[in-house]
Amino acid sequence: MRPESENPKSYNDLISLEPNQSISLLSQKGSYLTYVLFIVALRIIVGVFEDDPGNAWTITNSVHNLVTYIVFHWIKGVPNDNQQSSLALLTLWEQLDNGKQNTITRKFYTLVPIFLILIANHYCVGKQFWFNFAQFCIILVAKFPLMHKKRIFGIGKY
Template sequence: MRSRPSGVIIYGDGCVGYPLIYPQLTTLCLLRKGRDYFVSTPKRLELISVCIKMLSGGHGEVNPNSSWHSSRGAWLSYLAGVLALHLFLLSIPLISIPTAWTLTNVIHNLANYLFLHQIKGTPWQLLDQGKSRLMTAWEQIDYGQQFTTTRKFITIIPIVLFLLTSFYTKYEFNHFAINFATLLLVLIPKLPQFHMVRLFGINKY
């Protein structure tokens, strides 16, 4: 039996106890199947539901970091952020239109790489025995399932942005080379073949 500072106890049989939060609850067994959680306990299922939400950041998910990307609000905020960045760069008098497009693409791709493929862990306290600490945000999306709608959406955006940038820069070589290089930077880590792979040990720990 292993204890945690928060009062959560992980038993060897996979059950989770909350002796400090709800002493009247002995054990809580969670069996995950897809996104459904089957709970077995003899007392007060409503308290169990509250307890799960408290420990998982209020979402009722084992790992909320795997699901919030699927929110249509998150998608809209993502697109709005890219548009706002581009309009801001266009509003600067010293920046030409081709340069504004290239800067939009480069800034977007660098931010995409940093937040999805470089930063690891979650801002929530999870019950996964620290597994998520070694996983990037991209690897946590939809619990690692490949080719989901969310993964396709996040993959398509850099490609569409690259095509628009190439068109508005008239395929000028310098712009094209920079934009294509940053496109590869965010596309290659998204391939299923590179799931949980650390090339040359980069970002391994």
């Protein structure tokens, strides 16, 4: 049992005492390169089935945005049952770097969708631009520090 001075006073104190070990993988050495290599592999796989580079980059961008939105901003909690009580209401993005904003890890995972939309919109034409832009807005707004622990219209609150 902890002495009284070490007992957490707030929810943020509780998070800092029990960091999610699964989240720490995202900021370890080599994780950024692995993430980029997964995106390159996805683009190569899509390129096998789609000849048009605009369509291929739009599909790559769409799959990336959908998967990262679900994994980073929708699913809450942790895979380990022993930590579930303190982190059950937080998404992976909210748990990243113990909730600290503007860290190198958060900046990296924010810059990737920016580069993807720039590449996709360089190759696309017409309505694809607006499709890519709408996805980009959704994924970027979810990463804003202003949105930390916020749920739009109560979606994903529980």
